Amino acid sequence: MPVELNFQDTGGDGVPLVVIHGLFGSADNWRSHVKAWQETRRVITVDLRNHGRSPHAEGMSYDAMAEDVIALLDRLEIPRAHLLGHSMGGKVVISLALVAPERVASLIIGDIAPLAYGHDHxxxxxxxxxxxxxxxxxxxxxxxxxxxxxxxxxxxxxxxxxxxxxxxxxxxxxxxxxxxxxDYETIMGPPAGDGAFPGPTLVLRGAHSPYVTDAMLPALMEVLPEAEVVTLEAGHWLHAEQPEAFRESVEVFLAQRASV
Incomplete structure (x- = not known):
């Protein structure tokens, strides 16, 4: 059964941008970005289960976390959204795109590939x-x-x-x-879902991060064949290390899809 997620909503018209944090993060981490993005669009930031102000619940599978987000979209009567996810949140939005592609206008992935990773926490x-x-x-x-x-x-x-x-x-x-x-083993595993998401996708990676290396790009493109890969001079926390470049990349990508 889905968890009723805590969220923050700027309000506004058009297809919203839904922002999903990474492991140990929360919606609060995105305040400065939201302040900029809300000038031109509706922005919804989400606390995933066991994070922020959302309820605690057993199970951190990507199926379950994607289902939580879909339930939130249903609750807010949002048929389609642009989805932005960093790190673990990136795997959540990839999972959602694979299991319910009709709900996704576009994907923005922050420094993660649809792969399993080793333990480093x-x-x-x-x-x-x-x-x-x-x-x-x-x-x-x-x-x-x-x-x-x-x-x-x-x-x-x-x-x-x-x-x-x-x-x-x-x-x-x-x-x-x-x-x-x-459920840490599951978190470090691959996203849920099969096949590929054929929609517009932006992958922002850190030049000094090990999470999306050149060697990983073939596997990434199998799942996200339309992905545009942009490299920022940053590590894994690229939205914090290079906030202006990160924001601008997102804004340019979304502006190209203003009518979507």
Missing amino acids: DTVFAGLRRLEEGRPANRREADDLLGEHVKERAVRLFLATNLERGDQGGLRLRLGLDEIQD
């Missing part, structure tokens, strides 16, 4: 578990706890966006961490 899980047990009173304490396992400050700042004030004071994680960790 052990230190992140360790840091988040340390936060759970440490019950920090403030963000400085939270950063110290995370820093015992996560050395990159930028990653710690990103993970700290998942903290909220608890009922008993102090800070707590709003992630469904048990549910995410229990």
Whole structure:
């Protein structure tokens, strides 16, 4: 049964742009981009299950997460949308395009390929578990706890966006961490669905990221045969590292489909 996802909607006319975050992210991460995009279109940002303000639920399969998003589109009476997804969110929108292509006006994929990846979040899980047990009173304490396992400050700042004030004071994680960790193998696996999505697709990749290498492009093109691949001078978090270039690439791509 689909989860009723939390979302933020700018309102407006036309085919909306639906934005879906990556692992450990949330709709809140996209505020600056939404502020720019809402000038010209309706933008809906989504919290996936076990993320942000959405409910916690067992299972992180791409079938289930795509079904959650389809249920949200149904609830909002949106027949078709432009879908933008970063990292895990990119696999969600690819899955949706493969299982329900009639709901997709176009795809924008942020630095991910429709492939299985290796495990590389052990230190992140360790840091988040340390936060759970440490019950920090403030963000400085939270950063110290995370820093015992996560050395990159930028990653710690990103993970700290998942903290909220608890009922008993102090800070707590709003992630469904048990549910995410229990199904991590599925998250690192390929998207759901079979065949190929024949619609317009933009793939934005980071020049310094290992997630969409040249060697992966043949497999990517098998699933997304109409993909235009644009490389930005960034790592995996290209929308944060190169926000203006990322926004402009998305705006140009969507402007070419203004009548879609």
